[in-house]
Amino acid sequence: MLVTFDEKIIFELECTSARTVERIIYQRNGQFTLITYGQNELVVPGHFSDAFLEDLETVLMKQKTVLNVFQIFSQGSGIAAAKCFSGLDEILTARTLAVKQVQFFKTNVSQGMSMIRYLNADELRHLVFVLPAQPVDFKDFLNGFRNLEEGYRFLLEISVEGIDRDDVIAIREFSSYSETVTNLRIDYIILENRDEFRAILGDKFELQKGIRWSESFRNSMKTPAKEEQPTITDVCEITARSVLENPLLMELILERFECFEIQKLRKVNRGVRKCIDVLKPDPHIEEYSIAFRFLYSICNQIEAHIHLKSGKFKEIKYWKQENPFCQPEENELYYYQNFPDGLNFEEICLTDFESTLRHQESCMEVLSIVYSSEFKKVSYEELSRRIGEVLKRREHPLKVRKLSVGSSSQMEVMEILSAIDKNSLKIIELIPAFHQGYPGNEDIEELPFEVDQLSQTDQWKNAKVLICKNFDIITPIEAMNILHFGNVEILVKTISSQDVFYLQINLLKSSNFQKFKISFRKSTIDESLHELIGEPYRTISDVKKVWYFRIPNTNYFIHIVLDTRDVKDEQGRLKPKLIIFTRVAKEDTPFF
Structure with a gap:
């Protein structure tokens, strides 16, 4: 763009x-x-x-x-x-x-x-x-x-x-x-x-x-005439059913199939569906993403993207009401709200979500649940709870390498995070519901967010990467439980000299640490920082300072950059300040 x-x-x-x-x-x-x-x-x-x-x-x-x-x-x-x-x-x-x-x-x-x-x-x-x-x-x-x-x-x-x-x-x-x-x-x-x-x-x-x-224009190009297909005799149908409804033969077939082929096969007849349910074939899903679009406080559109390990993918759109203009493109499906009484497009989406992932055993690369709204202050608590319930109904926790969750509170995230396999999850990304608008005109505001309860979950403790770039985390750094992460990119409400000292002395002891990038809106960092960690190796106009610290018994250093310059975005608004902790090899330092 x-x-x-x-x-x-x-x-x-x-x-x-x-x-x-x-x-x-x-x-x-x-x-x-x-x-x-x-x-x-x-x-x-x-x-x-x-x-x-x-x-x-x-x-x-x-x-x-x-x-x-x-x-x-x-x-x-x-x-x-x-x-x-x-x-x-x-x-x-x-x-x-x-x-x-x-x-x-x-x-x-x-x-x-x-x-x-x-x-x-x-x-x-x-x-x-x-x-x-x-x-x-x-x-x-x-x-x-x-x-x-x-x-x-x-x-x-x-x-x-x-x-x-x-x-x-x-x-x-x-x-x-x-x-x-x-x-x-x-x-x-x-x-x-x-x-x-x-x-x-x-x-x-x-x-x-x-x-x-x-x-809508009618397509004036003529469709080639289809070749006449031979009529399937009763004998052919009986033979086909004897193959497809036989668990031993069906298992051999399903080994080569993924999600979309399995879904098509389920439509053949009841016997085939029963056979598939017994075998529980893995759909081999690589990524499942759902975006819920809100107008006022009501969800009026859902977009789901399913990517398979083979590279195939589908996009499914669920709409609040029928839109006669929407026509499916390649790899795209549309569902309108022409459902029986008692059903709505949210329930249809969540039912599809549950049935598609029911037998997923291999580890998915990404599960993404995000929200967007035309207006602010929309609650996603009920929807997050329902998604969490779907995941918790599985026989085993869902294996996911990266979980991206949009929310407005940590309790909404907890509903979903707690249902993910703790040993598979490596990356946690927390993102706020975004508000639609023209690029360059985004409404940047402070979005306070706590992680004190999230940080006590097994999933959090076992993950390697934490990304939370748009929320203002108000939980104190020492209470975040982030020292075990290898990579961290977060935005905090405020940071102090003591926080920097805490990170410096503890990251020197960490074998996992690679890079911590912490943006902050407010700071109480002052000259006391020099007393805590020492004078900087280099100072640039009092707004940018650089330190190097040798990691004991290694050929690596921690490189710290504190950048407190007033940098404005394209709308003239001040961006958050920044401090970065990076593990660097000795040959990449001035001491080589």
Whole structure:
């Protein structure tokens, strides 16, 4: 994702396998460019957009897999965006980009459509334009369609403020490109003279109630005629059942199957299902992620991602109400709320969750349960409790290497954490429910969080990595029980000289310790720190201090960096200060 401003560009890279998002900022700094990555800063010569495009080219040239989403946001006058699009065209001319979905926010339509012709036609499935730069001319879409080669087939979404008569005439011509635009949705705020527009569009479009206008084109490509299949005789069916309902033979078959094949096989008949339930085949799930989306205090959408060890995956979406526009893409399933009385989409999701993981015996790489909300102060306690109950109904605790849990309190986390196998869990990640919004406009606030009870669980005590970067942990450092971790990345409310001394003397004794990165909002660190741990090896302007301490009986040192500089984010708000403890080899120190 990239966000362009008049004076800077924000570049975000999300790695779905590692569940991480890295942000790099390129900002004008006189005749130079200031590049910011986390707490690191680098000044390079030249215009900020040139520095960004050079890095972008490196990233895209080395990209091997298909991107899920490529997003471009334009803020300000659009000058930086225009230069980025020009540079993108040059980059993509040399290397076609494979991406499933492209989203443009407040960008120029002609610029966006020009970029599409350089994308891999076999992979592109979804194209989105949100509030394009004014004035919006729908003829620019038509010009873009004409420049595309054969083979492009994608769903197109357009959100605009208003639609007039000229726009409707241009939109009418979209039907000529039904082989390219398989589905079309146009969202608008203002639409006058509906009766007149209905007459113009004739039977090509359907104007629906409310503020949403949605139209789906019929696919004009003919579907190849299917070869006539031979009728299965009773003898063939009896033979098939004798194989599939035989536990010995079925066991041999299931050894080669994973979750999705097992689910299909269960649909054959009752006898096959019974046989599978007796054998309890491992579905070989690598990662199971569920994201609960809330509107006000009500969950209105759930997204589940299932990745198998073979590399196959499925995305399942559960919706609060039927959305006629949503059409499943490849590897994607949709469930609407057309369920029998007494059931809702949350229960269906949790039932699927339980049945899918019921016989999982091999260790999963990731289990992720996260929440997002349009508004703050939403309670997830009941939902977390139900998820915990599902996991606790298993015959054995679920084996997971990394657990990522979104919550607003440690008790919500406890419901899920306590059901995980204590010997398998290596990484614990605690993340708050995030609030949806435009990148660069996030509402950064303090989110107090306690870990005093979590830190007493067997799962916590056996884990090797702790990540809690967005909560303000208010539990005192000495009460967190974190000395056994190898890697820690946390944000605390406050830190003192005594806390630093406590970590320094204890990490010198730890055989597991690798790196502790602790951000803090407030500090009582003063000159007493020098009396406790000694004078720093190096001091930089009284805001950055460096220490080295030899780890007894080893060729390693603890490298401590205390950074109390006032660093602001792109919105001008102060970032938390930072102290980092790192195990380093002697040859990487000044004492080698």
